Amino acid sequence: MVKFLDIIFNTGIGVALLGFISASAMFLIWWERKVSAWIQNRFGPMRVGWHGLLQPIADAVKLLLKENISPASADKLVWWLAPFFAVVPAVMAFICMPFDKNLIARDLNTGVLFMIAITSICVFGIFMAGWGSNNKYSLLSAMRAVAQIISYEIPLTLSVLTVLMFANSLSMQDIVRAQSKYWFIVYPNLTIAFIIYIISATAEVNRAPFDISEAESELVAGFHTEYSGMKFAMFFIGEYTNFFIISAIAATLFLGGWQGPFLPPVVWFLLKTYAIVFLLMWVRWTFPRVRVDQLMAFAWKVLTPIAFVNLLIAGLFLIKTR
C-alpha cells in the first residue's frame, strides 16, 4: 500500500514537472520572440491572446496537425529516436531543480553531478538527428555540435567545480543554503567562474553567438533541417527547456537560488532565472555568430586555461582561510 501511494505521489510530481516544463518552454518561446522584437524595433506576436501570449499554443497546435515527413533515405530508427533524446534528458534534469526549500523532486547528494551528466546527453539527440537525416547539411551540423558541446563541457565543469569547493557539497539544496549570507557571485573567484559558466553554458545549449550547429545562414537549419511537425517541436521544446535549465543552474549556483527577502522563494528563484534568460536573449539578438575554428580555439586556448587557474587560486584561497 505504501509503495502504491509512493508511485502515485511520484507520478504526481512527474506530471507537475512536465506541466511546468511545457508551460515554461512555451513562455520562453513567447518571451524570446517579444525580446527580439523589442530589440529590433518590432512588436512581435500581437494577434493571438494578450500581446500574443497564446501564440506558442497556436504554434503547437499547428505543429501537431502537420504531416510527419521523413526523408526516404533516412536511417529510420535513429531518425525517430533523436527527438526523444533531445527532450527526455532535459526533462530529467528537473529532478534536482530546487524551486524552494522543500519544492524539489529529489535532493540527491550528487545533484550537481547528475545535472551536468544528464544535460550532456542532449548531444546524442543532436548527433542522431544529424546522422539519421542523411543530409549533408545536417551531418556537418552534427559534427560541429559534438565538437562544440564536448569542448565546452570542460570549462563549464571546471567553473562549477569552483562553486563546489566553496559550498563543500554536491547537493543543490546545500549549495543554496551555503549562500544564505552572501551570494556566491560576490567572491572574485566565483565572479570569474560565473562568467565562464555563462559563456560555456550558452555554447552548451547552442545559442547565439555559439549557435554554429544550427547556423541558418550557413547550414540552413542544421540538424533539424529535415524534421517537421511535432518532431521539430520536440527539438524546440528540448532547446528551450535546456535554456531554462542552464539559467536556473546559474541562478542556483551563483545567485543564491531561491533565497531572497520579502517575496516567496519560488518567485525569487524564477526572477533570478529569468534575469539570466533575458541576459542571454539580449546577447543572442546582438552578436554575430563566431566561426567554428574560433569557437574551438576560444574553448581550449582561453576558457579552459582561465578556468583551471581560477580553480587553483580558489583552492589556495580556501586553504588559507580555513
Place this chain on the structure above:
Amino acid sequence: METALKESKCITTEEFLINMGPQHPSTHGVLYLELKLDGEVALGCTVHLGYLHRGMEKIAESRTLTQFIPFTDRLDYIASMNNNLAFVLAAEKLLGLEVNARAKYIRVVIAELNRIASHLLGIGCFAQDLGAFATPLFYCFRDREKIVDIFNELCGNRLTYNYMRIGGVQFDFTKEIEIKIKEFIKYMSNKVNDYEWLLSGNVIFLARTKNVGVLLKEVAINYGVTGPNLRASGVKWDLRKDEPYSGYENFQFDIPTGINGDSWDRYKVKLEEIKESLKIIEQAIGALPEGDPTVKAGRQHKLPVGEAYMRSENPRGELGFYIAGDGSFNPYRLKIRPPSFSNLSVIAELVKGCKIADVVCILGSLDIVMGEIDR
C-alpha cells in the same frame, strides 16, 4: 599527422560536394553554388547562374527606349534609381540630348539617396549572413524605410520607381520633399554612428571579417571588379570622380578606399560611402537650380544610326548600357554590363581554403543582386 592517418587507412576521408542554393537562406536570391568541401574547409566552388533570366536584352529590341526604362528597374532592384539613371544617360548620349541643370541635380540627389538605401541593405544583409540574426538588418531597414518613403511620395512606388525620363525626370521636387530630404540628412548623419556602435566595434564581427576573403588589387582589376569591392582593395576608382556625369564634378566628396581588400574593408567602404553620399546630397539639395526638370513632350525617340556606351557608378559598381540604333524606334541591340556579374566572378578565387562560414561571409560582403546578374 593527417597524412599519416590517411596512409594508415584507419580513417578514410573523402571530399564531398554540397549544393548551396538555389534555395538557401544566404545566397541573396537564386544563386546556386556548388561547393567542394573537405570537412569544414571549402576547396573550391562552381557558380551556376540563370535562375532569374528574363531575356532583358532581347526584350529591349522590341521596345522603344522609354518603354525599356521600367525594365531597368528590375535589374538591380535594390538600386532602381541608379539603373534608371544609367540607362537614360546612355539614351541621351545616343540621341544627343541635353538635360537642364535642375534635372541633373535632382538626379544626383535621387541617385545618392538610392545609393544609401542600397548600402544599408548591403550592410544589413551582410551582418545577417554573419549570424547577427536580423537585428542589424532591421536597423538598416528602419533607415532605408525613410528613403523609400521619400521615393514613394516622389513617384508613387517603393521599389521599382521608373522615375528618370530621357531628357529629364518624371516629377519635380515639391517643397515637402525637399524638407523631408533635408531632415533625412540630419537623421542619417546620427544613425551612421549606430552602425559603428553595433557592428564596427564588435569583437566577433571583427574576428569574422578581418582577413577573410582577401581580394588582391591585381585580381580585382583582372576580373573587372568595380564599385565598393574594388575600392576596398585599395584602387581609387570611382566614375563619379574619374568620368563625371550628371554634374558630379560640381560636388566635393572623398572616395573611401580600403587597404587589405578583405570583407571588413568591403563593409567599411560601404559605411564610409554612406557618409560621402550624405555630403553630396546636402550640397546638391542646398544649391538646387531653378527650372523645369520634367519632360513635356517627346516620349518617342527615333534612334540615329550609330551606337553609344555610357557607364555610371551604381552602388555595386559600374553599370554600363550599350545601345545600337538603326534608324527605327527600337534599339537594334542593347547590351547591359552589370557590376554584380563581375563582382560575383571572383568568388571562386576567394573561397579556396575558407571555412563554410567564410563562404557565406564573402558572398555577403560582395553584395551581389541576382536580378542584374541573370538579367
